Amino acid sequence: MAVDEKTNEALDLRKLKLPPFPPVSKIDWQEYEDSTGDDALRLLVIFAENTDVDKITGQQLGDLKRAIRDSLIAHGIEKFPYISITTPEELAEPIDEDE
Amino acid sequence: MYDDLIGLAKTIAELDSKKPRQANLRRAVSTAYYAVFHYLVDEACCAQIGTQNDQKEHRHALARAYVHTSMKDACKSFNGGTLKGAIIKGLPRDANGNYLIPVEIRNIAGTFVELQEMRHQADYDLSERFRKAEVLKLIEQAKSHVEQFHKLAVSDTRKFFLACLWAYKELKNR
Secondary structure, three states: OOHHHHHHHHOOOOOOOOOOOOOEEEEEEEEEEOOOOOEEEEEEEEEOOOOOHHHOOHHHHHHHHHHHHHHHHHOOOOOEEEEEEEOHHHHHOOOOOOO | OHHHHHHHHHHHHOOOOOOOOHHHHHHHHHHHHHHHHHHHHHHHHHHHHOOOHHHHHHHHHHHOOOOHHHHHHHHHHHHHOOOOHHHHOOOOOOOOOOOOOOHHHHHHHHHHHHHHHHHHHHHHOOOOOOOHHHHHHHHHHHHHHHHHHHHOOOOHHHHHHHHHHHHHHHHHOO
16 A cells, blocks of 8 residues: 555544544645754644634643544554644634744 | 743743734744653653652753653554564563563553644744744643653562663664
């Protein structure tokens, strides 16, 4: 199986065993080279609409990332996944610019 | 040091109530990274030297030996839950031949790698933009993983992880 295919399968929300909260609607990913030159993945986890990010605890966020990382490892993906989070509402807004 | 730095990271991230300045969010990320970096180095030095107050000069001297990139290499491996054969040669394994790493170690290792990359982006890459909500959640995640690791009972695996933060580069090439 090609690496892209394995990654898609590892991140397939229908199969991925994620904690019930925060609810995830989509995971986007791309290949990435990190600051020390290692091949890696860059993931963007998009929560479901109207998810109150303030209510997500550090432990819940850590558990979510652990589930995603373990799924990648189980599918033989050894690249480290750098995981960012956002909401559909945030994506629709321009990022706060001040500079 | 850790408590002060992680508290400072949160304070900086929350400085702007409405429109967060990127400079503040960048400093918050960087400060959170150094909080976890100093926590791990201090834990590792305590394991090596001892925890008594009159031993702190030796701990502080040893702390200067820790290298960010080597620590990241070690943490990447521990986060993955599987260590290379050269690292675990001769160590006890389970029935499947795996060297088991507690999730508390895997989590703090993963958070360290993640924070180090974000610190690099925060300090050097102006094309990266940071969102306040995510920065605050990352700080909470770091606190949670440090607390979990801190509660983890002292074991050979815990001590081995801390030793690898210093010795990993040499061990993996044996």
